[in-house]
Amino acid sequence: MSSTVHTPRRVLILAAAPAQLLDIAGPAEILAQASRLGPATGSDARLYDLACHIVPEPGTPATSAGLPLSSTVTAETLLGWSALDTLIVAGGEGARRRGDEAAIRDLTRHLASRARRVVGVCTGAFILAASGCLNGRRVTTHWRWCDELARRHPGLAVDPEPIYVQDGRVWTSAGITAGMDLALALVEADHGHALALAVARELVMFLRRPGSQKQFSPHLTDRTGLSARLADLPSWMSENLHRPLRVETLAARVGLSPRQFARAFRAEAGTTPARMLERLRVDAARRMLESDGAALAAVATLCGFQADETMRRAFLRQVGVPPGDYRDRFRAERRLSQQTLPERSATA
Structure with missing residues (x-):
C-alpha cells in the first residue's frame, strides 16, 4: 500500500522594513493552521510551505512594532526560484516609503513573474504597484492610503470600499486584519470552505468576512x-x-x-x-x-x-x-x- 504523494504549495511573504507585523504574522498563521488542520495526503501533510524575506533598511527595525523578525530565505536564493505558488507582499511604513527602491521593485517583479498568484496585504499594494504588477487592475488597500495609491499610480482602479479584491490572479486587501480574511479566502479557493471555516474557528475568528463587505469601521x-x-x-x-x-x-x-x-x-x-x-x-x-x-x-x-x-x-x-x-x-x-x-x- 502506498500513500498519495503531496507537494506543498510554496508561499513567500515579502516585506520591506519596517513592516506591519500583523501583515506578516496574520496570513502566515492562517496558512500554517490550514496545514495543521487539513487532511493528511501523504508523507508530507503540509498544505503550504511558508518562507519569509524582509528587505532590511540600515538602522531600522524589521517591524513597526520594534520586534525583531528575520528572513528565512535570502534574496539570492529567491532569485534562483523557478516557480512559486503564491507571493504575498506585506504592508507597513516600509512598503509605502520604499516601494520604488530598485532592489525591492526588481525582486518583486521577478518573483511575481514566477508566481501563480500575487497578493498584496494592506499597503503591500504600493510595492506591487511600483513593480508594475497591478497595472490596469482593480485593487484596494487600507482606507487611509487609497487616495495616495491612486495618486501615485493613476493606471490603477483603486476601490476604497471592499475589504479585499480579486482581479484575475491578483488579490489585494484592506488594512491589517483584512489580510487574514483574504488569507482565509485563499485557503477556501485552494482547499474548500470546510477547511477555511475550521481555520477561522481554531483562531477564534467568527467567520471569514466576504470581500464585498465594506471598510466602514x-x-x-x-x-x-x-x-x-x-x-x-x-x-x-x-x-x-x-x-x-x-x-x-x-x-x-x-x-x-x-x-x-x-x-x-x-x-x-x-x-x-x-x-x-x-x-x-x-x-x-x-x-x-x-x-x-x-x-x-x-x-x-x-x-x-x-x-x-x-x-x-x-x-x-x-x-x-x-x-x-x-x-x-x-x-x-x-x-x-x-x-x-x-x-x-x-x-x-
Whole structure:
C-alpha cells in the first residue's frame, strides 16, 4: 500500500522594513493552521510551505512594532526560484516609503513573474504597484492610503470600499486584519470552505468576512479632527439611535444653532450629520444581525430606522448587500460551524 504523494504549495511573504507585523504574522498563521488542520495526503501533510524575506533598511527595525523578525530565505536564493505558488507582499511604513527602491521593485517583479498568484496585504499594494504588477487592475488597500495609491499610480482602479479584491490572479486587501480574511479566502479557493471555516474557528475568528463587505469601521465613532465641542457627539449618537435624531436635536446637544452645527460638523467630520447617523445605525444593525435572531422589523426599530425598507436602502449603500442577505450569510456560517471537519488521517 502506498500513500498519495503531496507537494506543498510554496508561499513567500515579502516585506520591506519596517513592516506591519500583523501583515506578516496574520496570513502566515492562517496558512500554517490550514496545514495543521487539513487532511493528511501523504508523507508530507503540509498544505503550504511558508518562507519569509524582509528587505532590511540600515538602522531600522524589521517591524513597526520594534520586534525583531528575520528572513528565512535570502534574496539570492529567491532569485534562483523557478516557480512559486503564491507571493504575498506585506504592508507597513516600509512598503509605502520604499516601494520604488530598485532592489525591492526588481525582486518583486521577478518573483511575481514566477508566481501563480500575487497578493498584496494592506499597503503591500504600493510595492506591487511600483513593480508594475497591478497595472490596469482593480485593487484596494487600507482606507487611509487609497487616495495616495491612486495618486501615485493613476493606471490603477483603486476601490476604497471592499475589504479585499480579486482581479484575475491578483488579490489585494484592506488594512491589517483584512489580510487574514483574504488569507482565509485563499485557503477556501485552494482547499474548500470546510477547511477555511475550521481555520477561522481554531483562531477564534467568527467567520471569514466576504470581500464585498465594506471598510466602514473608520467612519463611525472616529473623533480625530473633531473639536472639543463635537468630540463626544458620535458616541452619544450611538447610544441614542432609537431616538429621532434630527439636526435640531444634535445642534441643541452641543449648544449651536442648527445652521452653525451643520456647517461645523461637515467641516470637522468630513460628512453630514445625516450620513454619519446612517452609518452608525447600519453598524448597530449589522452587529444585531450577526449576534441574534431578531426579526428585521425589530432590528430596524431598535436602530432608529423608520421602516424595513429604509434600513434595506441604507444597508445597500453602506454594506453592499441587503440586511436579509447579510443575516442569512451569518446563519449559514453558524450552521456550518457546527459541522465537524473529518479527522486527519494518512492514507495507508
